[in-house]
Amino acid sequence: MENFPILAIMTLFMGAFINSLAGRRSYKARCAIVFTTMAISLILVLAMVPSVMGGGEIVCYWMGGWAPEADWAYGIGLEVDALSLFFGLIVTIAVMISGVYSFTYMKHDDSQVNFYTLFLMLAGSVLGLVLSGDLFNIFVMVEIMTFTAVALTAFRNDTEGALEGAFKYLVVGSLGSMSILVGTILIYACLHTLNLAQIAQMAIHARNPVMVIAFGFLFVGFCTKAFMFPFQPLAADAHAVAPASISMMISGVLTKCGVYGLIRLVYVLFQNIGQTHVQYLVTGMGCVTMFICVTMAFNQHNFKRLLAFHSISQVGYVVTALGLGTALGLSAGLYHAINHTLFKGLLFLVAGAVQHQTGTLDLDELGGLSKKMPRTTALFLIGAASISGIPPFNGFASKWMIYQAAFSKAVNTDNFFYLLVCGVALITSVLTLASFVKVAQSAFFGQCSVLCRDAEDCEKGMLVPMSVLAVLCVVLGLIPDQFGTLFLKPAAGAAMDPGVYISAMLRGADATVMPAIYGYVGAWNPVFFIVLLLIVTVGVTIYSVSAPLRRPEPLAEGDVEDEHVLPENAKYEPFFSGEESVHSHVGGSDLFWGFKENWKKYFSFWHDWHSGIVNDYELYGVVFLAAALIYCMLFV
């Protein structure tokens, strides 16, 4: 049992190694190696679930047997509590699905060995990050993660902007790595230890300016890794050019690492989430991010760029929720984190499928895919409904918890700020819906565009992973209560009660921690109403199916669709005020004119802000770092 975490991590790294040795032989060998490693890693993580999630056990492993002596941790430790395991699960599931999808999706690319090597290294580093119990180890993993992700982003370097996107990611991402390193150094200088549990034990007593600055650096570093507000252009540029399975990894897994870091930072390491100003800082960051990114997404006409902005917007939700500092908020944040991985992964894979079949991601050029790719469309609709929070999908369940958490926080503390948070979250949800309506109308419905005429549903190798994600989306939406009891409660409990974490790692150490304010309110129970919805739907369907429907007859001889249909045969043509039907697809960039017209200035400001110049982005990062440090010095 103790060996499971290190085995799970090392399997992935070893897989990368073996793959680069033996994977060159054939496609099948490569797939076998990659699949086996991913499966072993997933099984190892799953094997820890019953005891850690159910039993409340904490798995500790000291590398090389360097257990702490005299209550002082020298060695590198791996510590898996429910929180780590929760993120470990997210990571391994996402890796599994992304990898299986890649088998088909990347089939026609060259140098696939390198791809899978990098992919497995990325997976290993991310898993290492969330299971690690050592701050410097976390930094190392962040570095591996960033560089493999950069390389994978630029993998299709023949596409326009791939190298550019990767370069921006590299340059600005290194600002984040640098911040984490500086924070780690400052902590080590103060406390002379790198072990998370030990830092947590001591940091609460050592409230000096250096520690505050260290907190600021680490906060900014993890924000960078989660692509929070001033760093969101990187995500957009990287996602738009990366292969779809990598986009899924970046949005579903890499941003989660940032979130995991933030949770560890504020709940366990510094335990300062109880302070109002830390709550303002984290929640404020989340709110700003989610609102700005969703409005940016509104303007995009590249499918994956749009998804990228939404991805950051949803991470904003997660951060907002966990910044509330209540058990309900943290549970909601964790729930939304896993939901986000599922639905955003699904949407990225759908985008990949669309790109695979039509060769473009430009919403202005797509159209009418629903008749050519019905399965992909159904999957897209599930993903879009989930992310927009349409009941009964999972996005609704977790957003519902977030509103509930923000609202009860506002009422309990009598603080208007959290009410604003609640309002912003609700509006963001509507705007999310709006931009997915745009995608649905532009790409999947409406009239078939030239590029989409010959498209067909993608192969099973791509459909199956997407279907798995879709099923998970539906299932998690239907059993929020059970899921909450089984996974969220232990995970949130682990973060809310760092004393257990500390004492598990340093056996016998006295753990002085902030008082745990733990009260799990409970999720909403959709079962009853789902049953009812089903009954009503079935009832209405029976009646409506029995109706005499007139399905389109085949075109008469001499009629050509979209070009010329005799007026007498026009019964099934779309109504064009009597005109002959021509290709006229409403969609793409200009769909929501009435909304954008009123917000012209706002949109043009943010348009100019996203200049695409890496210097500017670096500058924003530095300014943000400075602002965060000043804020921390003043208030924390």
Place this chain on the structure above:
Amino acid sequence: MAKLPYLGTALTNLFRKPVTIAFPAGEAPAAQPAYRGRIAFDASKCINCGMCERVCAPSCMTRVAKPLEGGEPGDQEITFTFDMTSCTFCGMCADFCAKKAITLTEDYMMTGIIAEDFLVTGKVIKKAPPKPKFTPEQLAAMKAAAEAKKKAAEAAKAAAQQA
């Protein structure tokens, strides 16, 4: 209120009687005076001058002539048909009708399912004129005979003077 000028009106209207006419249930209201509706054709006044057909812009009327049965040879029965679906109700025919045989009534309710529902017809009988006593040849012969007689008389007169 400045932006909703009809609010007061609307609310007071709630307590007023509707201005709607009773029509589909009740009687159709009469048209305004001098309304030009369905054409009425009084065949007894018609003298078959054909002026109406000549002034009708949409050529909505037809005149069909056929021999009158049981009449004198040469008598004709002329059917005037006014097609209301073709008429512009300009009133030119009525204005030009010397005998006021055509009038435009105030009946505007012209709906129908088949073309016959819209036709206004009238029949005019055109009598052949009475036969003359002599044929033109006879007349010419009579004229020639008279002239010959006259010439003979003149010749006799001239002969008498010379002698």
Place this chain on the structure above:
Amino acid sequence: MTFIQTILNILLLPGLAFTLIASIWLAGVDRVLVARMQRRVGPSLLQPLYDVLKCLGKETIIPRKANEKVFLLAPVVGLASVLVTAMFLPVGGVSALKVNSDMVVILYLLTLASVTLIVGASASGSPFAGVGLSREMVAMISYELPLVLVMLTVGRVCGKGLATFSLSTVTAYQAANGPLLLNPVLWPAAIAMLFVIPCEVGQHPFDIDEAETEICEGVLAEYSGRPLAQFKMMHNVKMYVMSGLFCAMFLNISTGFILADILIYCVACTLVTFVSMSVPHAVTARFRVEQVFKFYWTVVTGCAALSLILVWIGL
């Protein structure tokens, strides 16, 4: 016993039967009242029922460009979602379904209804529907903000010390302290809610998404026959749901006798329909899409925010 009672609740009184009757009644009353305000006789009270039945009997044409499944399924889901929404409304203190945050559920189910309209329109492949769905979406963004603010205000007033998005708490509070409409602080919120109703329902001055004179029925351009009937019925039920929501939030009068309560509720719903839907319908012309957005995010949101702030500072 409680199981039977629940089933009866769902099928009869606050549930299906009541909802259908009430929605036909409200839609009919609305049309008659609008006619009377324009000094017309107007249609019969059952006209909405006739319309729906007539549509059921007509041929359903599925256009060649449409995605058949989505095209037919969207109205079914839409109707189901509004019917389920109606189950959450307390009629005389009894609601067929209860969850602990039903206001958010109602909010999202109403969104779902609009979404089905949008998706159905999108699936029909008509460019008019494309324009219509864009407008419907903008209308949705417009009314959602004030609606959320109103719900926050009401939740704040009624759930002192408790996080409540629960309609039953709101009605219980009103049963104890009298209807919220008596509280002058909440008048701006009530006005905002009255403006939200017609836009959410898609009633005349805000029916930008199905403007028949501009964009040929917009979202419904390709719909005929049974799916059209379902959408029309959805419109009627939505009318009842929004009126009922207003009554539950602001006008819940409780006498203790359940029959009297139901009667009062019906009268209040009719009154709300008259004030919020019939009057604007009778006296205004249709808004443009960006006017709707501007109006809702300035005037209506302003009203709602005013109330919220007043409530928050403890007035």
Place this chain on the structure above:
Amino acid sequence: MLFNLDKKITEAIDDAASKSLWLYHINAGSCNGCDIEIVAALTPRYDAERLGCKLTGSPRQADIVLVSGPVTLQSRDRLIRTLAQVPEPYCLVTVGSCPCSGNVFKGSYAICGPVDKYRHVDVSVAGCTPKPEAIMAGIAQAAAILKEKRRGMHE
């Protein structure tokens, strides 16, 4: 079926069909005179809504199609196409003299009318222009025909 329920529903639908008449108006090159009168039929004085009338914007929802104008060359295809898109059963009502005969435009090179060359016309309302009362009478007549048509569909 139970208590002849299906029969009763069919009857109710037939009954409703003659009380809910949604109008779709096609201008086939009309001078606008008849169009104005159609709209006038919906005004408070005449109030065609009593018959259940409502102007719709799409032929897909129409029960009664009103055609005005003499069917010009430009509008012929559009007329035929729009009529093809109306779901059954529906009634075609011509308003004014032009769609029945071409009126003063008859014989022009640009006129392809009358309408019954292309589709069976159920009810014609004559007049140039017809009064709103006449249009309403035509609609009432069409409602009766619609009921007959629906009965015919069942058999």
